[in-house]
Amino acid sequence: MIRVTIWNEYLHEQESKKIAAVYPKGIHNALAEGIRGDGLEIATATLEEPEHGLTEERLKNTDVLIWWGHKGHLRVEDAIVDRVQQRVIEGMGLIVSHSGHKSKIFRKLMGTSGSLKWREVGEKERLWAVNPSHPIVKGVGPYIELEHEEMYGEHFDVPEPLETVFISWFAGGEVFRSGITYQRGQGRIFYFRPGHETYPTYYNKQVLQVIGNAVRWAAAANPSEVVYGKVPPLETLN
């Protein structure tokens, strides 16, 4: 059983009627319903809960955390960010969605600014699978086409990925590394670009397939107890 926690700042949906019309129960619940399936035990957490819903207890019982944030990035407390980072280092998986590229937790794990170019005109995006046998691509096919999405364009200020899984083409003329993997400590990280709050992206079957795959991929790491610090010699020294 993989224990998934979906974290959403849950601000846009409560503040905008237009966005509430797309995600009436919030992006977190749309995602939870969308990826529900065998072997997953799903919980949600939001910004305005105590400790943002990310208590020690909750994180200890999370194998993979999905993160959706945007306008509330700076409202996330540093102590909670540190706690999430610590859990990733211990082996919790992390899936960072869309505007999470500027979240404190993503920038903290990457060591870079997460900056990029963007444009919000609802243009077509096509995400090409450039690593077709990657577990995250399972059942997706050669590409995902989204009729309307926000554009994110290069340069994307992230470290060279461990693996580049998807690259996006945008009708307006840009490209973007939109599905990329990293490891930090014992935890696996996947950044996945699409998911602007004004579009029904999280109802798209292929997008949900990718996120469900990513959850299973991230949970396939095998965290173990590692001892650090002062150690005695293993050998008689020469």
Added chain:
Amino acid sequence: MIRVTIWNEYLHEQESKKIAAVYPKGIHNALAEGIRGDGLEIATATLEEPEHGLTEERLKNTDVLIWWGHKGHLRVEDAIVDRVQQRVIEGMGLIVSHSGHKSKIFRKLMGTSGSLKWREVGEKERLWAVNPSHPIVKGVGPYIELEHEEMYGEHFDVPEPLETVFISWFAGGEVFRSGITYQRGQGRIFYFRPGHETYPTYYNKQVLQVIGNAVRWAAAANPSEVVYGKVPPLETLN
């Protein structure tokens, strides 16, 4: 002084008036003129010369080899391919251009098929620099726009690159990892996508800048004598 050898199969330009009109002295000579500059000593070699112009002597005196081939891939003798591979392993740089993705030498160094999707309708290509401080991008700016080029689309069957430097956007809807680096043995390798024989791509200032940069980048490796085989113990064994 960096000793560069530009290898071109030099078939299209001799067989097609249309292509000869674009490259009257052959792609190799267009490239030689285009990248000529301080610190470069440039020679050329072609398929129909004895040993394809790639004698032991010539390769021993080459720091960076540029490769352009297409219809003549299978006419390149295996023994010469092995010789080039051996030199790359010893530290010679290699820049593989465009249709060289299916050359024997590129497939041999990659271990993959080099397969891809393609379309020849002269559409617009835009190569985005996704690693803007890479030495290969020096002086190029955020992207290179080519009004007419052949399209190459993903999936491109190559190993995960060491660094992805350029990603192409095509008007027809595809993307492509069009500037990627590798190391094999002590030699640095750069694959650079554009350069179809029917277009004046090798007169484009930015394209030439990239190729010149890549030559200098590949020559910045520092090959050294490495001893392999049976060795005595360094320590008294425990």
Added chain:
Amino acid sequence: MIRVTIWNEYLHEQESKKIAAVYPKGIHNALAEGIRGDGLEIATATLEEPEHGLTEERLKNTDVLIWWGHKGHLRVEDAIVDRVQQRVIEGMGLIVSHSGHKSKIFRKLMGTSGSLKWREVGEKERLWAVNPSHPIVKGVGPYIELEHEEMYGEHFDVPEPLETVFISWFAGGEVFRSGITYQRGQGRIFYFRPGHETYPTYYNKQVLQVIGNAVRWAAAANPSEVVYGKVPPLETLN
């Protein structure tokens, strides 16, 4: 069910009484018995069988191939090597053991020489897990200690690994990247250093654990049908 084929040249065990005493039924059968377990369907193949036991049919029905070869490397026919490479590109996993670093198939997939330093005095090897949450390390602990093994030392002429999983320490003073991962085409590759024919390495529980883990890791790729070649435009060209 993961379909595993264990290939062994099976020469040393038939030619040397000393080695036959260690592996009376051959390394392939020792390995088969050692990794036997839930979800694995294991077959073996050897050099002297027709087509080295690696027929089209056999490879088509193999998800992960384990390779042990040494003195017979050059007796492996090129056509069979090409066939194995083709299957790796299509998604078959490959685990290359010990002296397989100089096998035709490993060199073909790496594009390098596979050269290294070596010494055969039966010294102590300690393989440190440098990626403790990697699925290949599951259940292994911080290191594997082998009282007597052949030494392999750096420089090891392989491409920069996708992931470095184990690094060996040798009593005689050398180090070696002894567990490294790659991807070629859709197939996952793991090179694992220990396993000299004169030592009972393939009875070591941790070594067998690693190989079993590696089989499951390699089988976790999800090969899919990929279309290459000429394609029509997806978009109306600008």
Added chain:
Amino acid sequence: MIRVTIWNEYLHEQESKKIAAVYPKGIHNALAEGIRGDGLEIATATLEEPEHGLTEERLKNTDVLIWWGHKGHLRVEDAIVDRVQQRVIEGMGLIVSHSGHKSKIFRKLMGTSGSLKWREVGEKERLWAVNPSHPIVKGVGPYIELEHEEMYGEHFDVPEPLETVFISWFAGGEVFRSGITYQRGQGRIFYFRPGHETYPTYYNKQVLQVIGNAVRWAAAANPSEVVYGKVPPLETLN
């Protein structure tokens, strides 16, 4: 001209007679003298200077920063750490030495804990060059032997390196990835293990050669102005 700033917390040398005997003018000055050479303009900075000597002005005029810190890690102000990170993202090179593995700046750029095993008994270390043609290895040979050093052992909690350049063997039985490269934003980073304050490591010719090479390698990036944020469409949208 490459503008180098060597930062040293400069505490041990002032607090311990034993260490002052090894580095009477401080590690920073020993390093400055040791790498002095053509094309380098060297300055130093220390913890107790205002702003730790790392003013906006100083950092703006630094191409490569060398960092040595240990007991004073927590005394480095967060605002200065942020400033250094920002400059790395803009393209400044960074060389992190020895106990800098736990510095705020290194952990911030890596996103991991930087934890490791250690032992201080003055055992022998041998650093093997596992990428012999890397510019950082130029003129060094197959390995560097240090008769007495502190031991650092795996697991080292850092992201998978872009390139692994050196791996250390220790007499006491451990290994360590002791020369590793990363890129963050436009800046190149090199972590180099040896350099414990009680040993004359920074007088060793090979160690100094590596550090001088690393400075030149880090300075070979070509930072450029990158525009982020909202952008207009490049193409008429489909």
